[in-house]
Amino acid sequence: MSATHHRNLRDGRSVWQTRPMRALPETVLHRDITVDALVVGAGISGAITADLLSEIGLAVAIVDRRGPLKGSTPASTALLQYELDTPLTLLSKRIGQTRAERVWRRSKLALDALRERVQHLNIDADCTGHGSLYLEGDVLNEGGLRAEAEARRNAGFETSFLTPSAVKETYGIGRRAGLFGYGNLSADPRRLAAGFLGAALARGARIYAPVDVLAVEASRSFVLASTDAGPTIRASSVVFATGYELPKGVPRSDHKVASTWVIVTKPQPRRLWPGHSFIWEASSPYLYLRTGPKGSIICGGEDEEFSDAETRIAATPAKVSALERKLGHLLPQVKASAIGHWSGAFGISRTGTPSIGPVPSLPNCYAVLGYGGNGITFSMMAAQLLRTAIGGKHDPDAALFSFRRSW
Numbered sequence: 462m463s464a465t466h467h468r469n470l471r472d473g474r475s476v477w478q479t480r481p482m483r484a485l486p487e488t489v490l491h492r493d494i495t496v497d498a499l500v501v502g503a504g505i506s507g508a509i510t511a512d513l514l515s516e517i518g519l520a521v522a523i524v525d526r527r528g529p530l531k532g533s534t535p536a537s538t539a540l541l542q543y544e545l546d547t548p549l550t551l552l553s554k555r556i557g558q559t560r561a562e563r564v565w566r567r568s569k570l571a572l573d574a575l576r577e578r579v580q581h582l583n584i585d586a587d588c589t590g591h592g593s594l595y596l597e598g599d600v601l602n603e604g605g606l607r608a609e610a611e612a613r614r615n616a617g618f619e620t621s622f623l624t625p626s627a628v629k630e631t632y633g634i635g636r637r638a639g640l641f642g643y644g645n646l647s648a649d650p651r652r653l654a655a656g657f658l659g660a661a662l663a664r665g666a667r668i669y670a671p672v673d674v675l676a677v678e679a680s681r682s683f684v685l686a687s688t689d690a691g692p693t694i695r696a697s698s699v700v701f702a703t704g705y706e707l708p709k710g711v712p713r714s715d716h717k718v719a720s721t722w723v724i725v726t727k728p729q730p731r732r733l734w735p736g737h738s739f740i741w742e743a744s745s746p747y748l749y750l751r752t753g754p755k756g757s758i759i760c761g762g763e764d765e766e767f768s769d770a771e772t773r774i775a776a777t778p779a780k781v782s783a784l785e786r787k788l789g790h791l792l793p794q795v796k797a798s799a800i801g802h803w804s805g806a807f808g809i810s811r812t813g814t815p816s817i818g819p820v821p822s823l824p825n826c827y828a829v830l831g832y833g834g835n836g837i838t839f840s841m842m843a844a845q846l847l848r849t850a851i852g853g854k855h856d857p858d859a860a861l862f863s864f865r866r867s868w
């Protein structure tokens with residue numbers, strides 16, 4: 462029994478896992494401890510949360526049942542975008558224009574904060590700025606993209622509409638209009654998370670692993686976490702940053718765990734497209750690509766609604782072939798054969814927005830369900846919202862992401 466669900470999070474070896482990295486110091490939990498904040502989960506969400514909480518002077522313990530950076534984070538393709546999977550026009554229809562614009566702006570703020578924090582902490586994670594090309598598809602056609610461009614501009618986001626001939630001329634992609642967005646970021650997600658964990662450790666935080674949080678007893682004054690290691694952890698606040706292994710008892714009607722696949726090609730710096738922008742589609746499911754180490758191409762998609770790992774693994778050969786075929790069709794000048802591939806569990810939410818905040822009926826406990834293609838941007842958003850909440854202050858955007866929201 463554990464406080465969170467167990468899941469096979471990924472399969473295969475991502476391109477980041479083939480790169481050597483210095484191990485982070487882990488401590489054995491051999492006695493009861495008391496801290497200000499317990500962060501459950503040492504992936505990118507727990508890492509940024511630990512960084513921000515330790516920076517405001519809290520004593521932080523981070524625990525992980527597998528050890529640091531062994532969950533979903535190393536499988537991420539790490540296109541760090543503020544542009545949500547759900548276009549602004551469609552999100553406006555679902556939750557109203559004012560709320561949709563606030564969600565989008567908050568996403569941009571989180572991405573900017575991520576970039577600034579990486580610079581401030583001098584994190585070496587291959588962070589590079591990119592534009593993004595968003596191609597018409599079955600979710601938005603050319604007219605839909607024009608309307609989306611206007612909606613984004615009206616909300617303050619610099620966005621250019623590209624006609625099919627402009628897309629063809631620049632990228633060689635035929636018969637599809639596009640939107641061009643600015644100011645996104647790519648990274649090595651493992652090093653990124655390690656950088657944030659390192660910053661928290663330098664301020665006295667500790668990583669205890671392997672430690673599984675089995676249950677929490679929450680009261681108005683403190684939370685007591687029992688662990689499979691034996692000792693307990695007493696904390697003023699507990700943050701569940703447990704990725705797709707959701708905490709039990711947290712409402713998640715809006716959220717589902719699905720499956721996704723990724724391929725990486727051989728390095729081909731001379732065949733890449735201008736500006737090395739991200740390329741993704743206004744389709745469901747969508748194909749997406751970015752450049753990777755040494756000029757390789759990382760291409761993902763082919764998402765399926767099932768979350769069972771055996772089915773995911775059985776589907777991998779067909780999914781790899783489909784990604785190769787689609788990449789080759791989109792960009793005929795590149796070598797689309799995969800030299801590596803991996804797959805993983807992947808969160809989706811009906812609105813493409815995350816749930817972040819206090820867990821209803823568990824005082825002083827908070828959870829981060831940072832779903833979808835913007836997962837890492839939402840990790841920063843979560844860390845900022847939770848820093849404010851745990852610090853006893855009010856964030857005017859908190860209700861947009863709360864577990865109690867009604868949409």
Ligand SMILES: Cc1cc2nc3c(=O)[nH]c(=O)nc-3n(C[C@H](O)[C@H](O)[C@H](O)COP(=O)(O)OP(=O)(O)OC[C@H]3O[C@@H](n4cnc5c(N)ncnc54)[C@H](O)[C@@H]3O)c2cc1C
Nearest residue numbers: 502504505506526532533534537539540674704805836837
């Ligand atoms: C293939 C793929 C591609 C993706 N591409 C992108 C992308 O391009 N851009 C983007 O922004 N996002 C992307 N994502 C999403 C993003 O990677 C995730 O949102 C992010 O990595 C989740 O990080 P996390 O820290 O929340 O979870 P994790 O990295 O899974 O960390 C959670 C940790 O919690 C631990 N844990 C769970 N329960 C317990 C417990 N009871 N006790 C102790 N420890 C526990 C687990 O062991 C795990 O290590 C992608 C995801 C996948 C799988």
